[in-house]
Amino acid sequence: MTEGTFNCLIDEERTMAFAKAIAATVRPGDVVVDMGTGSGVLAMLAARAGAKKVYAIEIDRSNIATLDAVFRANGLEDRIVLIHGDVCKVDLPEKVDVIIGEMIATALIEELQVLATNNMLRFAKRGRHATRVLLSGYRTYLDLVNNPETYYGHSFKIVRYEYSDMRQLKSKSFSEKQLISDVDFTRINTDLEVQQNLGITVIRRGEINGLRLNGETRFFDGSTLGASYAYSYPVILPIDTREVSKGQVLKVKIGYTICGGMKTLRYSVE
Structure with missing residues (x-):
């Protein structure tokens, strides 16, 4: 994986904060999308929290090269669907219950969290069972x-x-x-x-x-x-x-x- 992706993975304060929020947000049977899955850790945390399916989107080929093996090694290949594509443009085959993913840069000047979330909100549910956005x-x-x-x-x-x-x-x-x-x-x-x-x-x-x-x-x-x-x-x-x-x-x-x-x-x- 890329250096930036690895640094995010080993940042315990960051990853544990996301793990806590995911555990409190994802419910059994949910369909989840992980924007820019990187190492895949957030997608796997969502699956462990009870998601029946997680769409893990990634554009970087360096990260893509390891993700299938990572999901298989953790016994989650049947619940995580890896999509190689641009999260700001890609379509999903169904509506989702939870939107997760971290593409944050300080002040939101760099990286693409807003544009990615804008695109994923096209697949959000409304009303009583409205989609939960992890980063609100x-x-x-x-x-x-x-x-x-x-x-x-x-x-x-x-x-x-x-x-x-x-x-x-x-x-x-x-x-x-x-x-x-x-x-x-x-x-x-x-x-x-x-x-x-x-x-x-x-x-x-x-x-x-x-x-x-x-x-x-x-x-x-x-x-x-x-x-x-x-x-x-x-x-x-x-x-x-x-x-x-x-x-x-x-x-x-x-x-x-x-x-x-x-x-x-x-x-x-x-």
């Missing part, structure tokens, strides 16, 4: 930070990632987090533009040099998941270094296209 929503927050940006004696003004297992990458916050986006995955989303003009109050005196984007996932069962080793880790956006005082209000503009990639990102601080 995602909130994105922004705060001002002092961001370590020196490596090997050199300064790097770069977009970077704050991995939870590396203390040296932790930034110091200089403001409260402000909500900039709240996406509901239980409905089709057509407006993918995020545009915010914020007034952010500084909470301590010091030096700032970055904006931090954080995400929080909401599951169908009401549980939540923030950042972990391989999941939705904070993204630091560099800004010109400046001294700030407590109580000072900075004007922050930020905009991007959900699922549009980093090339769509624009931001400024005044």
Whole structure:
């Protein structure tokens, strides 16, 4: 499998959060779809939770190469149907009871969770037995930070990632987090533009040099998941270094296209 897929598999905090939510959401006899099955672990967790059939969709041939063997090795080949295709376009042969799958990138700028879920919602049931969407929503927050940006004696003004297992990458916050986006995955989303003009109050005196984007996932069962080793880790956006005082209000503009990639990102601080 690919490196990113393997990292998601071994991220225990991420995988166990999904396992708990799947166990609380999938019911015996359900038909489930797993969007971008990757290692296949979420599809197998759904089958173990009682699903009679799981459509496991995957586009990456490197992952496809191992999935049949993985499902057979776990005795689940009779309940998991592997589909090689683009989850944003593929058709399913029937309606589903549960939509699972994780294609999350911080702030939903990259990866395709929204477009994939939009497509899968075409196969959702309505009314009394409405389809349950495992990832029901995602909130994105922004705060001002002092961001370590020196490596090997050199300064790097770069977009970077704050991995939870590396203390040296932790930034110091200089403001409260402000909500900039709240996406509901239980409905089709057509407006993918995020545009915010914020007034952010500084909470301590010091030096700032970055904006931090954080995400929080909401599951169908009401549980939540923030950042972990391989999941939705904070993204630091560099800004010109400046001294700030407590109580000072900075004007922050930020905009991007959900699922549009980093090339769509624009931001400024005044």
